[in-house]
Amino acid sequence: xxxxxxxxxxxxxxxxxxxxxxxxxxxxxxxxxxxxxxxxxxxxxxxxxxxxxxxxxxxxxxxxxxxxxxxxxxxxxxxxxxxxxxxxxxxxxxxxxxxxxxxxxxxxxxxxxxxxxxxxxxxxxxxxxxxxxxxxxxxxxxxxxxxxxxxxxxxxxxxxxxxxxxxxxxxxxxxxxxxxxxxxxxxxxxxxxxxxxxxxxxxxxxxxxxxxxxxxxxxxxxxxxxxxxxxxxxx
Amino acid sequence: xxxxxxxxxxxxxxxxxxxxxxxxxxxxxxxxxxxxxxxxxxxxxxxxxxxxxxxxxxxxxxxxxxxxxxxxxxxxxxxxxxxxxxxxxxxxxxxxxxxxxxxxxxxxxxxxxxxxxxxxxxxxxxxxxxxxxxxxxxxxxxxxxxxxxxxxxxxxxxxxxxxxxxxxxxxxxxxxxxxxxxxxxxxxxxxxxxxxxxxxxxxxxxxxxxxxxxxxxxxxxxxxxxxxxxxxxxxxxxxxxxxxxxxxxxxxxxxxxxxxxxxxxxxxxxxxxxxxxxxxxxxxxxxxxxxxxxxxxxxxxxxxxxxxxxxxxxxxxxxxxxxxxxxxxxxxxxxxxxxxxxxxxxxxxxxxxxxxxxxxxxxxxxxxxxxxxxxxxxxxxxxxxxxxxxxxxxxxxxxxxxxxxxxxxxxx
Numbered sequence: 001x002x003x004x005x006x007x008x009x010x011x012x013x014x015x016x017x018x019x020x021x022x023x024x025x026x027x028x029x030x031x032x033x034x035x036x037x038x039x040x041x042x043x044x045x046x047x048x049x050x051x052x053x054x055x056x057x058x059x060x061x062x063x064x065x066x067x068x069x070x071x072x073x074x075x076x077x078x079x080x081x082x083x084x085x086x087x088x089x090x091x092x093x094x095x096x097x098x099x100x101x102x103x104x105x106x107x108x109x110x111x112x113x114x115x116x117x118x119x120x121x122x123x124x125x126x127x128x129x130x131x132x133x134x135x136x137x138x139x140x141x142x143x144x145x146x147x148x149x150x151x152x153x154x155x156x157x158x159x160x161x162x163x164x165x166x167x168x169x170x171x172x173x174x175x176x177x178x179x180x181x182x183x184x185x186x187x188x189x190x191x192x193x194x195x196x197x198x199x200x201x202x203x204x205x206x207x208x209x210x211x212x213x214x215x216x217x218x219x220x221x222x223x224x225x226x227x228x229x230x231x232x233x234x235x
Numbered sequence: 236x237x238x239x240x241x242x243x244x245x246x247x248x249x250x251x252x253x254x255x256x257x258x259x260x261x262x263x264x265x266x267x268x269x270x271x272x273x274x275x276x277x278x279x280x281x282x283x284x285x286x287x288x289x290x291x292x293x294x295x296x297x298x299x300x301x302x303x304x305x306x307x308x309x310x311x312x313x314x315x316x317x318x319x320x321x322x323x324x325x326x327x328x329x330x331x332x333x334x335x336x337x338x339x340x341x342x343x344x345x346x347x348x349x350x351x352x353x354x355x356x357x358x359x360x361x362x363x364x365x366x367x368x369x370x371x372x373x374x375x376x377x378x379x380x381x382x383x384x385x386x387x388x389x390x391x392x393x394x395x396x397x398x399x400x401x402x403x404x405x406x407x408x409x410x411x412x413x414x415x416x417x418x419x420x421x422x423x424x425x426x427x428x429x430x431x432x433x434x435x436x437x438x439x440x441x442x443x444x445x446x447x448x449x450x451x452x453x454x455x456x457x458x459x460x461x462x463x464x465x466x467x468x469x470x471x472x473x474x475x476x477x478x479x480x481x482x483x484x485x486x487x488x489x490x491x492x493x494x495x496x497x498x499x500x501x502x503x504x505x506x507x508x509x510x511x512x513x514x515x516x517x518x519x520x521x522x523x524x525x526x527x528x529x530x531x532x533x534x535x536x537x538x539x540x541x542x543x544x545x546x547x548x549x550x551x552x553x554x555x556x557x558x559x560x561x562x563x564x565x566x567x568x569x570x571x572x573x574x575x576x577x578x579x580x581x582x583x584x585x586x587x588x589x590x591x592x593x594x595x596x597x598x599x600x601x602x603x604x605x606x607x608x609x610x611x612x613x614x615x616x617x618x619x620x621x622x623x624x625x626x627x628x629x630x631x632x633x634x635x636x637x638x639x640x641x642x643x644x645x646x647x
Contacts, residue, residue: 027560028560028563029552029560029563029564029601035601036599036600036601036602037602038552038601038602038604039588039589039590039602039603039604039605040602040604041604042588042604042605042606042608042609043605043608053608076283076284077283077284078283078284082645082646083587083605083607083646085646086587086589086646087588087589087590087602087605088590089491089492090491090492090494090495090590090591090592090593091590091592091593091600092593092598094598095593095598095599095600098599
């Protein structure tokens, strides 16, 4: 009896607290994720759409699990980029999860693909690697993990559209040299280890020429089987 | 048959005694964990993505890189073979059980003030955590600093061994605060000028200084011109220490780490005691501000550009009059950390932005955007000069060169 009364009291207090949040005093910042992630916007854009700096990636619409893994990796210093490492160092897991959910849920339009600066031959080589891979060199096609539409798969595999060639190329370079790593088995490190610099240039250039698909959302978990194990995408 | 109830009773009594002893042990361990938080042992003795207290964290110093040690109860690589005596002597005297000298990056000049009872509780807690077999990595110090005998000289100059002595003229609360601030809290490690020998002089304790290798300025805790808390309310001080944000200002940089790892876990009573002590050590009459190093015409042009930048990029959060929306968007008017002589922290905040720590009291803090990519050196200098001199603030203008130099300050 007493316990029930106490529980009701808790409910009332909780409701009152929510009520208070709704009737927010004017001299407080908006109680929204958008206001909380303003620190991200100079580099990633107001809705995570990216900015004119080609090295800062679009965040909007990427799978939340992927974004969360990146936030954890930046916070611990596993993924090295000092301005990000610094910003996230003292933020707790649930908050990073909320940030990941926020940007995953934003859907600003994908940018128009930029005209490519590489030759037709290079683009063709990029397309071949991205869509068919090179079995002789143990290179799987990008589409075999990132999806036929290159929009990624829930929860941990990112889409590759809406990113500039410079960013993709820098990331593949970082995987190749081991400065970007992920949970074991680190599938991207294995793949990138088989790529030459010319492969990286070609794939990054071709990906950046892709037009926006009609449905840019990552496909649901388990839509297709991965060709090999991936620590970031648990079965 | 007749004796059976007695046996049961005796067994029960024995069980109760054991249970009480276990209770007592678990109480001591819990207390030790709390005190280890107060001492922020984890900040140094746990590496990023590393096991708890297994050490191996790189500590860059002006003399080379130190690697922290394994303090888990592993007998081979940790402190599993130590006794409570060994642990107390190490904390108290800055010497390993074999007599070897410890580098003063370990704040034993503060930990020497910790009582034997508290040291024993911390030791009991460290004995209770999972042992990790991980060898200590040798330090990587430049000549001549790799010679530990040099520590003898440092100790002669800067180390005064001895437990905290309460001041009988002050309240129990004040003394508790002093014990925590001067002892486990080891606040003077940063909040004192660091001299060329890497020491903090007792007479300069809590007078502020630039933290080596990090390029953040740890403001004086005694001067109300800096982070002296003389005219802060006790509530604002406890809010800052426990949640990382307050009506008067917000913690960033190295202090965010201290709140995140340590201060947020302290009890209301202990936080209040620290606040009472910190408020009391602030100097009543601060010296006048130094005059501006920049020529007046240059500074007035700078400040006028600064107002343009401020109104465009800063006022939407910090307010036209620098009033902010405290505690989440801190006020800039009458904000000591902006006005103080060293402009390092406000320049770095504009360049790098930052989040206050996520704490129990403020789990989803609001962040300041980094402006390094949006503003030129001249604009950074201008806006910092503006906020340091507008709305009655009594700081001095800064130059584009100072802003430029801090672009390369380390971020982690």
